[in-house]
Amino acid sequence: MVIGNIYLIAAISIIGGGLFGxxxxxxxxIIGTKQYLCYFNQGPNGPPDCSGPRSDVQGGITASMAGGSWLGALxxxxxxxxxxxxxxxxxGAxxxxxxxxxxxxxxxxxxxxxxxxxxxxxxxxxSAQVPVYIxxxxxxxxxxxxxxxxxxxxxxxxxxxxxISYGCSHIKSTASFRIPWGLQMIPAMLLIVGMLFLPESPRWLARNDRWEEAESVLALVHSKGDRSSAFVQREMQDIREMCEFERENRDVSYLELFRPRMINRTHIGVFTQIWSQLTGMNVMMYYITYVFAMAGLTGNQNLVSSSIQYVINVVMTIPALLYVDRWGRRPTLLIGAALMMTWLFADAGLLATYGHYAGPNGVGGIKEASWSVHGPPAKAVIACSYLFxxxxxxxxxxxxxxxxxxxxPLRVRGKAVALATSANWAFNFALGYFVPPAFVNIQWKTYLIFGVFCFAMFIHVFFxxxxxAGKTLEETDAIFTNPHGVKYIGTPAWKTHISTSRVRKLEKGELDAKEIAAYHDEQADLGTVGRASMSHAAPGLSETPKVG
Incomplete structure (x- = not known):
């Protein structure tokens, strides 16, 4: 049995993302619990005053996962x-x-x-291939x-x-961290079993000349098995034209992503992932217990307060899932950068104005919590962290x-997204390794660094x-070239906009014959533009290819 419901397909495949979480x-x-600190202790004191791994070593432990992710993404x-x-x-599972x-x-x-x-x-x-697959x-x-x-x-x-980790932290043995680390195998098992019942990507099938299977998958997912659906036929036509054009140069290397006609897209995709790390969000997630220790929270109070931000993270992601296709990508990224910059600068200002150095042993013996703030300013720091x-x-x-x-475009999508995702993990690794020593050495100024990054990403996204949003994967190709496909001009980023209304009608079969014909003519023109751009990106491909 092959599952055809697109929501169920997504629900199963995104378990791969859940593994990162x-x-x-x-x-x-776990890193703040006595069991962990004493078992992996490198400090001069033994139990119960263990200081755990050195700050640079803890950074290496945390960042090692991102280092492996960088290689895995490539x-x-x-x-x-x-x-x-x-x-x-x-x-991967x-x-x-x-x-x-x-x-x-x-x-x-x-x-x-x-x-x-x-x-x-x-x-x-x-993390690289689940977005491509969906x-x-x-x-x-x-x-x-x-x-x-x-x-x-x-x-x-x-x-x-x-x-789970918080509950296990009350166990007075190494089981306090071994149980959570063992339980994380369960979602991987569910992912393996679930993926066996999902279809393969129709675009990958088409690129490997498995046309019947590709059409069957499109029909199963988009029209309950009806191959004659206008949307299925439109998708098949786009895919067929693109694949016919690519046939002369099937082998794609990472070098192609750096050719003149592809370099702009490569830089945008790579920086999307780099900036997502330089917001400082994953730093907040990994080391939030350090931040809240600086604000005077200790023990269970620290862990419970830290958990609130995880609940906020889950709940506040829902609006994006419901409306991101209406909001568009650009406004969402611009608003996010501006808001995060605000809260980061606010945190830096509060800590600098009302805080003080906590000494070489930090707050509560946590040397990374090297800055201390109390009273209402501490509550404001916590509030800004939640708002961030x-x-x-x-x-x-x-x-x-x-x-x-x-x-x-299809021919480079797998490797292009892999390269972009590898940039995410390269910076995840660097930041995971950098932040513990940064908290020790530059204290509150760490927030200033990430605030400046958020300002820079706002400018970069705007220009x-x-x-x-709302464009077919094949149609997006036309954004990055001029109508003649001879020289890179493209559409200025700030002049692009969402286009979803006719696509939605086509998906639902609500366009009449004239509207369908007009839509097909527009898409054919856009496809010619896109293919022209690829002919310059991949030497050896003809300027005016014949397409089936």
Whole structure:
């Protein structure tokens, strides 16, 4: 039995994103517990005053997962192109089981790091290919909410694992962290079983000359098996024309993404993922217990207060899933950057004005909590942290996964999204390693750094990131070239807009014959523009190709 409901397909495949969420909170809820600090202690004092790993080593432990994810994301492009989107995700889930087993059995810091690198390899594969898989199956008018559901799965994974870890923190043995690390294998098992019942990407099937299967999948997902549906036929025509054009140059390398006709899209996709990290959100998730310790919260009070932001993260992602296809990508990213900048600068100002140095041992013996603030200013710091999460959740969180797969043509999409996602993990690694020493050495100024990043991303998005909402994946190609396809001009990003009304009508079969004919003529013109752009991106392809 093959599942054809697009919402159920998305619900199963985004479990791959949930694995990343499980990893985040399995560290953030555990790194402040005495059991963890004493078992992996590198400080001069033994129990009960253990200080745990050195700050640079803790940064390395946390960042090791992102290091593995960087490599996994790059490799996922090859896996996806050879074996298909579906099977690449299954391979990733199997790797997660291996890594989680090693982490659960860790006897020392080295073993823990190795397990996290292996887990990261899985997260890299799944985080790169789940958005590609969903975007190649989803109808244009629903693509944003369906791909963005990956971010929602991440937030659920964070929240669920945090409360599991919080409950286990009361166990007075190493089981307090081994149980959560072992339980994170369960979602990977569910993902493996669920993916067996899902269809392969129709665009990948078509590119591998499996046309009957491709049409069957499109009909199953979009028209309850009716191959004669106008939308199915339109999609098949777009895919067929693109594949016929690409046939002369089937082999795609990462170098093609840096050719003149593709470099702009590559830079936009890569920076979408880089900026999502430089917001500082994952830093908040990994090290929130340090931040709240600076505000005077300790023990259970710290953990419970930290958990509130995970609930906020889950709830505030819902508006994006419901409305991101109406809001568009550009406004969502711009508003998110402006709001996050505001809360980060507010936190920096509060800590600088009302806080003080807490000494070399930090607050409560946590040396990373090297700055202390009390009273109403401490409550304001906590409130700004919550508002920061509430600003990220409906904006950069989901859109950073939605946007990159929409930028590229079929032939390079797998590797292009893999490259963009690898940039996410490279910066995740760098920030995970950088932040603990930063809290020790520059204290509140850490917030200033991320605030400046948010200002820079606002400017970058306004001038360089075009709107892709409501367009077919093939249609988006025309944004990046002029009507003659001879020289890069493209449409200025600030002049692009959402176009969903006719696409929605076509999906529902509500266009009459004249409207369908007009729509097809427009799409044919756009397809010619897009193919012309590709002829310059890939040397050896003809200027005026014959398409079937």
């Amino acid at each position: 499980f990893d985040i909170s399995s560290m953030s809820a 490799c996922s492009g090859f896996l996806s192109d050879i074996f298909g989107r579906k099977h690449a995700i299954i391979v 199997c790797i997660w089981l291996i890594g989680s087993t090693i982490i659960c059995a860790s006897q020392n810091i080295g073993m823990l790091i190795v397990g996290r690198v292996i887990n990261g390899f899985c997260v890299g594969i799944c 975007s190649e199956l989803a109808p244009p008018s629903k693509r944003g909410r369906l791909v963005g559901a990956q971010q929602w799965a991440i937030t659920w994974g964070i929240m669920i694992m945090f409360y 999460v509430a600003s990220f959740a409906p904006t950069w969180g989901p859109v950073s996964w939605i946007y990159p797969p929409e930028l590229y 360089m990131f075009p709107e892709t």
